[in-house]
Amino acid sequence: MHGRWTVLASIMPVVGLACVTLWGGAMMAAETGKAVKGTERGFITRPQEDAVVGALVAQHGAGVEARARRGVHQAALYWRPADGTAEDFAAYCGQHFVADPRLLETTYRRFEANLEQVSGHAVALNRALREPMECDTGDPLPVDLRFAELNVFDHFNDDAFAAKVAFDALLNFPLARLPELLEQGAGFTRRQWAEARLGAAFQMRVPGEVRQGETRAFTRADDYIANYNIFMHNLLAADGSRPFPEGMKLISHWGLRDHIKALYSDPLGNLDKQRLVLRVMEHIIHQTIPAAVVNNPRVDWAPVTNVVQPGADAKVGGAISGEREPDTRYARLLDVFHAEQAVDRFSPVFPTFIDRRFQVDRELPEAEVEQLLKDVLTAPVAREVAALIRARLGRPLEAFDIWYDGFKPRSALDVDTLDAKVRARYPDLAAVQAGIPDILKRMGFAPDTAAFLASHIVVDPARGAGHAMGAGMRSDSAHLRTRVPAGGMDYQGYNIAMHELGHCVEQVFTLNRVDSVLLNGVPNTAFTEAFAFVFQSRDTDLLGVGADDEAARARARALNAVDTFWMTFEISGVGLLDMAVWRWLYVHPKATPAELKAFVVSQAAAIWDQYYAPVLGVKGSPLLAIYSHMISSGLYLPDYPVGHLIQFQYEEQFHGRSLAGEMERMCVQGRLTPQQWMQGAVGGPVSAQPLIRAAQEGLKSLNPR
Numbered sequence: 273m274h275g276r277w278t279v280l281a282s283i284m285p286v287v288g289l290a291c292v293t294l295w296g297g298a299m300m301a302a303e304t305g306k307a308v309k310g311t312e313r314g315f316i317t318r319p320q321e322d323a324v325v326g327a328l329v330a331q332h333g334a335g336v337e338a339r340a341r342r343g344v345h346q347a348a349l350y351w352r353p354a355d356g357t358a359e360d361f362a363a364y365c366g367q368h369f370v371a372d373p374r375l376l377e378t379t380y381r382r383f384e385a386n387l388e389q390v391s392g393h394a395v396a397l398n399r400a401l402r403e404p405m406e407c408d409t410g411d412p413l414p415v416d417l418r419f420a421e422l423n424v425f426d427h428f429n430d431d432a433f434a435a436k437v438a439f440d441a442l443l444n445f446p447l448a449r450l451p452e453l454l455e456q457g458a459g460f461t462r463r464q465w466a467e468a469r470l471g472a473a474f475q476m477r478v479p480g481e482v483r484q485g486e487t488r489a490f491t492r493a494d495d496y497i498a499n500y501n502i503f504m505h506n507l508l509a510a511d512g513s514r515p516f517p518e519g520m521k522l523i524s525h526w527g528l529r530d531h532i533k534a535l536y537s538d539p540l541g542n543l544d545k546q547r548l549v550l551r552v553m554e555h556i557i558h559q560t561i562p563a564a565v566v567n568n569p570r571v572d573w574a575p576v577t578n579v580v581q582p583g584a585d586a587k588v589g590g591a592i593s594g595e596r597e598p599d600t601r602y603a604r605l606l607d608v609f610h611a612e613q614a615v616d617r618f619s620p621v622f623p624t625f626i627d628r629r630f631q632v633d634r635e636l637p638e639a640e641v642e643q644l645l646k647d648v649l650t651a652p653v654a655r656e657v658a659a660l661i662r663a664r665l666g667r668p669l670e671a672f673d674i675w676y677d678g679f680k681p682r683s684a685l686d687v688d689t690l691d692a693k694v695r696a697r698y699p700d701l702a703a704v705q706a707g708i709p710d711i712l713k714r715m716g717f718a719p720d721t722a723a724f725l726a727s728h729i730v731v732d733p734a735r736g737a738g739h740a741m742g743a744g745m746r747s748d749s750a751h752l753r754t755r756v757p758a759g760g761m762d763y764q765g766y767n768i769a770m771h772e773l774g775h776c777v778e779q780v781f782t783l784n785r786v787d788s789v790l791l792n793g794v795p796n797t798a799f800t801e802a803f804a805f806v807f808q809s810r811d812t813d814l815l816g817v818g819a820d821d822e823a824a825r826a827r828a829r830a831l832n833a834v835d836t837f838w839m840t841f842e843i844s845g846v847g848l849l850d851m852a853v854w855r856w857l858y859v860h861p862k863a864t865p866a867e868l869k870a871f872v873v874s875q876a877a878a879i880w881d882q883y884y885a886p887v888l889g890v891k892g893s894p895l896l897a898i899y900s901h902m903i904s905s906g907l908y909l910p911d912y913p914v915g916h917l918i919q920f921q922y923e924e925q926f927h928g929r930s931l932a933g934e935m936e937r938m939c940v941q942g943r944l945t946p947q948q949w950m951q952g953a954v955g956g957p958v959s960a961q962p963l964i965r966a967a968q969e970g971l972k973s974l975n976p977r
């Protein structure tokens with residue numbers, strides 16, 4: 273659930289300093305000032321710009337020329353007829369260009385303070401309006417959903433341009449585009465980085481209505497996914513039996529996938545059940561699933577023959593239509609694509625959603641991400657891991673074994689003991705809140721740092737599994753949402769809460785201890801996920817289970833490395849598919865849902881055959897296409913594998929050093945570009961090698977020769 277808020281944040285104009293649209297990274301493309309057909313952009317010509325710059329130099333002296341040239345050009349790119357005529361533009365620049373260095377410094381400080389207020393209150397207000405939906409504080413009212421959908425800041429961007437605040441920033445502070453940050457960032461001062469983030473706050477000018485259309489498309493896709501449940505008791509095996517228990521309702525894909533994982537508790541006994549779940553997934557991907565069985569407990573379905581019949585408890589008899597779902601899955605994704613095309617029109621600087629995701633949100637070029645994923649997929653260690661899985665299962669591998677779950681360290685521990693330990697320590701939500709300083713001290717944080725962090729983290733009762741929400745201003749707190757059922761927290765809840773705590777600690781460091789709030793945050797989502805994984809992987813250690821025995825700890829580390837590699841190997845192909853689908857959409861903008869489906873299925877199988885078939889020995893599986901994120905989260909999937917890679921870069925850095933000290937040192941760098949940040953954090957770029965190395969070493973210690 274942690275990803276969800278981040279995704280929402282990235283499609284809303286203003287949610288937190290790390291937010292894309294207000295606080296994104298890069299800027300501008302068109303250097304010519306030439307109008308691009310069908311897009312909304314400035315109309316001020318180069319000669320008109322030159323005249324304005326000449327007037328500013330005449331007024332303030334030759335010393336301002338370089339700044340004036342850049343600022344006037346930046347403002348001109350965004351100046352539209354509604355903002356005034358070319359003469360109005362000249363007059364505006366004459367009045368609002370700040371030449372006096374002391375006034376410029378005060379103006380910079382004012383932007384820094386005011387943007388913190390805007391972002392901070394946007395986060396706090398959205399959090400308050402969504403609380404009844406997200407927190408378990410009683411039954412939500414119908415009106416709560418509408419409040420949750422209401423983003424009071426949807427029009428902030430419009431308003432900032434209308435009020436000319438945005439132009440004041442564009443005229444006076446540099447907007448550095450990604451290539452400039454990549455080429456020159458290494459030599460930037462802290463102030464230059466902060467100014468780059470200030471300028472980037474106004475690099476998009478997309479009308480509120482277009483943003484709302486985007487939010488609507490994502491919400492609709494989200495709603496489709498959120499209600500896509502399979503009632504497992506209604507599934508019939510080939511022999512007519514019902515292999516799954518009554519009351520089991522699994523959401524696609526999370527619930528179906530996690531059930532396949534859980535079934536490894538008895539690999540041979542549960543094999544037929546795993547195969548049946550696989551058939552369900554294939555019908556969803558191919559949309560051959562009968563529409564009547566989705567989210568419906570009154571219809572029985574035999575996935576092998578694809579025949580439906582009235583359920584045992586159906587009140588009405590008679591035939592039930594076995595008609596397939598009419599490619600709705602792909603229609604929802606097309607809706608999202610079309611909503612992004614509307615944004616494209618207003619985004620001449622980042623003309624596609626792919627540009628916005630990679631150049632603005634991630635600041636990691638698409639080709640670099642693709643290469644990282646391929647580094648994982650082609651690592652020779654994958655075959656060795658597969659061989660170990662084959663040996664452990666005692667059978668040839670099947671496609672769903674990409675979700676093999678037997679390397680979890682907890683699978684070696686007794687779940688009841690873990691549950692009892694967690695329950696005793698955290699009987700209620702207040703105990704979780706009170707327990708944070710102790711967890712942090714056990715991780716090595718100094719008592720005063722632990723107290724400082726804990727004082728900025730508020731624990732709330734989650735409706736879902738849990739999530740973490742950072743603050744947008746220093747006077748506010750990060751929120752950790754977690755589930756504590758009556759009778760106390762269980763191990764599963766604790767495991768997720770530790771993940772969310774990792775996010776919260778990062779969020780507090782990067783807001784409250786970074787030297788400028790303009791640099792709040794980490795480079796992108798993958799960097800915070802990596803910290804969350806680091807915390808999550810220490811959960812049993814922190815409970816004091818097996819922590820007294822160095823051999824047990826080493827074994828847990830080895831298992832964790834092999835497990836993480838296998839998960840990363842699996843999700844890397846999913847990330848490649850997500851990227852391929854968006855590239856295809858931009859080449860085929862008029863595609864029908866059926867055409868999109870055909871591409872997704874064939875591309876998933878092609879990626880499978882290239883990277884997975886040689887490792888698992890199964891050919892042509894479309895399984896990579898089951899992920900729901902591909903439909904409703906808009907190119908989010910590549911962040912998962914990259915997050916795991918970064919986790920192991922952190923781990924190598926922590927090894928033999930203080931985790932607490934290193935984490936704080938990394939975090940207070942603030943939001944640099946990913947490669948620049950990683951250079952400072954671990955002395956090298958983002959890389960797949962530490963995870964691959966850890967998996968190789970882990971395998972060695974699990975298979976001693």
Ligand SMILES: [Zn+2]
Nearest residue numbers: 274275801804
């Ligand atoms: Zn997370």
